[in-house]
Structures are given as structure tokens and as C-alpha cells.
């Protein structure tokens with residue numbers, strides 16, 4: 001775990017702030033100083049006003065300028081927020097994340113934020129929550145496998161959000177800290193290399209989580225998975241010497257009579273493509289193929305930590321997809337847990353197979369809804385790029401919950417249709433169904449259509465994080481590597497679940 005920073009709130013006059021740095025936000029072309037900033041300016045010999053004039057600081061989005069002083073606050077940081085009309089909580093979160101990275105890189109361990117200057121038209125509570133998330137997600141680093149100069153790794157210790165409203169924002173800080181922690185632990189485990197994070201390792205990790213958070217934890221090994229007749233899951237797993245596991249985690253925060261919400265997460269700890277081996281460079285980063293499972297585990301952990309009033313069951317099939325003499329093959333027919341026979345056409349479309357069995361298992365538990373999270377398709381990149389995550393849904397009320405959570409959590413989702421036409425492409429000549437549709441056509445949807453065969457009549461949503469699980473850039477709340485996709489989204493949904 002690499003996150004050591006904490007966020008607190010305080011009520012102090014700006015001129016009295018003592019941290020080594022103070023962040024002040026300015027909208028574009030609105031660089032005048034209010035009463036409080038004027039007082040600060042005076043205290044520091046007009047350093048702020050003369051800097052703004054002399055250096056033509058405009059408040060452009062992304063502009064971060066430091067004014068160094070040799071008393072009290074050592075570094076007064078002017079942060080550009082861009083045009084006020086275009087300002088949103090996403091800009092707030094990402095701008096504060098960028099400024100936090102800048103503070104860390106300049107070896108500043110403690111800094112303050114003048115909340116009023118970042119508030120725009122939003123509620124202070126929402127600003128505090130998004131600012132805290134911005135800081136804690138923004139300064140994340142994965143340094144576990146670096147052995148040199150460990151003591152030189154720069155870290156933020158504490159950020160203080162200064163608000164003069166007199167509120168303490170305890171709930172917002174508690175929520176943001178728990179969610180950021182879940183996001184960062186999700187990133188840690190996804191970033192953990194595949195030679196370490198095998199199915200067995202991830203299962204052991206889940207056991208630890210369960211013990212600490214008082215969750216019920218059941219782990220099925222390969223023999224049990226086999227005797228349960230999860231033929232699709234076994235088929236995918238059989239090429240690897242690292243044997244499969246299935247983790248079931250349960251949390252009861254509401255009355256036992258309330259049906260649980262099931263979260264199913266795809267957990268392929270390394271996806272080589274199997275006999276349909278992925279060529280370079282597509283085989284890189286395939287440790288991220290466990291992203292759905294890892295997110296699901298940390299979501300239930302955070303729900304328990306926050307004692308949310310919901311019942312949740314997490315089901316994660318974990319295996320490796322490898323080529324060997326025992327691998328499953330194209331043209332094999334596998335028999336799924338629910339009895340459906342499946343014709344295999346491409347061993348690299350393995351995620352939907354392990355999900356098929358996990359989804360039927362989830363449906364058997366009669367939950368009020370099933371949500372699956374999966375790095376399922378490369379086609380997700382074509383649909384929405386890196387900006388957002390495609391999903392499908394069979395139920396109006398679940399759809400509303402997800403869209404609402406998406407807007408509030410700032411994790412962008414976009415729904416795709418489940419039209420009948422797509423089902424035809426899954427017809428098989430030899431089995432009940434084929435597991436892939438026609439090459440190059442609506443890949444996210446045909447994968448979803450396949451999964452739909454295994455959820456029965458339970459309200460269901462499938463979230464395809466094939467692209468958004470990973471970031472190529474270190475910008476705003478993102479750092480290079482795993483993103484922790486869906487953690488903020490589903491935490492928001494669970495928080496509001498009634």
C-alpha cells in the first residue's frame with residue numbers, strides 16, 4: 001500500500017495558515033482578491049497581487065504558479081481553474097490532483113487548500129469530498145517493486161482543507177478517505193505483476209480483507225469448481241499450472257431479510273489469449289484482466305468500513321488463461337454451470353466464459369440485482385475511448401441508479417442497447433450458443449448478449465472496463481497504470497441504495 005497521505009479540515013484565517021504551501025484557485029480572468037486574500041496579500045507584503053500583475057497570471061486551466069516567501073507559508077500556489085462557466089466538480093478534483101502531484105514532486109509534505117477559492121457554484125460538502133478524492137487519488141504511486149533509494153520517494157503526509165464556514169465535514173472526509181483507499185488498493189493489486197498475483201495469491205488476499213473487515217469469505221478451489229460442474233470456468237483455467245479459485249465475499253449491513261446485491265468481477269490474473277495467443281504488444285498489461293474482481297473486493301470492503309446499510313455478495317472467478325497441451329481449444333464445446341452448451345471460437349474471449357458460470361451462480365442466490373464488472377473487450381476502446389465506460393442493463397430502476405451514481409461519482413458511463421439483432425450472431429451450428437459474434441461487429445454488445453444467457457430474470461447490468469481499467473497518462477486523478485475504475489461509481493450507488 002503506497003498511500004500514506006491524509007486529508008483533514010480546519011478553520012483558520014489564511015494569513016495564519018502554517019503549512020509549507022497554500023493552494024488558491026482562480027477562475028480565468030478573475031484574478032482579483034477577496035477580503036480574505038487581500039489580508040493574506042498584505043501580510044506577505046503584496047506578494048500575491050504584485051505577482052499576478054507582474055507575471056500575467058490569468059487563471060487558465062492547468063496553470064500552476066508558485067510565489068515563494070520566507071515566512072509562514074513558504075509557497076503560495078496560484079492554481080488556474082479555467083472559465084467559471086465551464087467549471088465542474090471534475091475540474092475541481094483533477095486540478096487539485098495536479099496541484100497535489102506538483103506539491104509532492106517539489107518535496108512539500110504538508111499543504112493547505114483555500115476551499116472558498118475552489119468552490120464555484122457548488123456545495124461546500126461536495127467540494128470537500130471531491131477535493132479529498134483528488135488529493136488522495138492524485139498522489140498515488142506504485143513503488144512496491146523499486147528497491148533503490150526507497151527513502152527518497154517523495155510523499156504527501158497531510159493536506160488541510162481550510163473552510164471558514166465552521167463545518168467539520170466529517171462525513172465527507174470519512175467517505176472520501178474510504179473510497180480513495182479502496183481505489184488505491186485496487187490499483188495496487190491490479191498493478192501487482194502476474195507472477196506474484198496468481199489466483200491463489202488473490203484468494204489469500206481476499207481472505208485477509210475478510211478477516212480485517214468481518215466479511216464472510218468462502219473460497220472454492222479447482223476441485224470444488226470442477227465438482228460444481230462449472231465447465232466454462234474450468235475450460236478456461238485448464239491450460240495453466242496456476243489453479244483457479246472462486247471467491248465469495250458477503251457483507252450484511254441491512255436486515256438479513258433484504259436480498260443482497262450481487263457484484264460479479266472478472267478475475268483473469270494473466271490473459272495470454274490462450275492458444276489464440278495475443279501478439280506483442282497486445283499481450284502487455286494483461287495483468288489488468290483481473291481488474292473487475294479486484295475492484296469488487298475492495299468495494300465490499302469499503303462498504304463494510306463505512307457500515308453502509310446494504311447487503312452485498314461479491315463473486316469473483318479467478319484464473320489464468322495460458323497456452324499449453326492442456327488448454328481449451330477453438331471448436332471445443334464447454335458445458336456451463338447452468339447447463340448451456342457453448343461452442344468456443346476464440347480462446348482469447350475467455351472472460352465471458354468464466355463470467356457465465358459466476359453469473360449463473362450469482363443468479364442462483366436470488367439477489368435483487370446483479371452487476372458485473374469486467375475487462376471484457378478491446379472493442380470498448382472503439383466505442384468510447386478512454387473517456388468513459390460502456391455498460392448494458394436489463395432493468396429500468398438499476399439503470400437509473402447507475403446513471404445517477406455515474407453523475408455523482410464523476411465516473412462516466414454510457415449505455416449500449418441489447419437489441420434482438422445482436423443475438424443472431426451468437427447462433428452455433430453445433431451447440432446451444434457460440435461465445436463470440438461476428439468479427440469486428442459491436443463487440444461490447446455481442447459479449448453482453450452472450451452473458452445475458454446466464455443471469456435468468458434477475459435485474460442485471462454489465463460494465464465493460466476493458467479500456468478504462470488502465471491509464472497511459474499521469475494526469476489529474478489518474479496515474480500511469482491501473483485506475484481503480486468502478487470503485488467510485490459503485491460506492492456512490494451503494495451509498496444511495498434504498
Ligand SMILES: [Zn+2]
Nearest residue numbers: 271348349350
Ligand atoms: Zn482474452
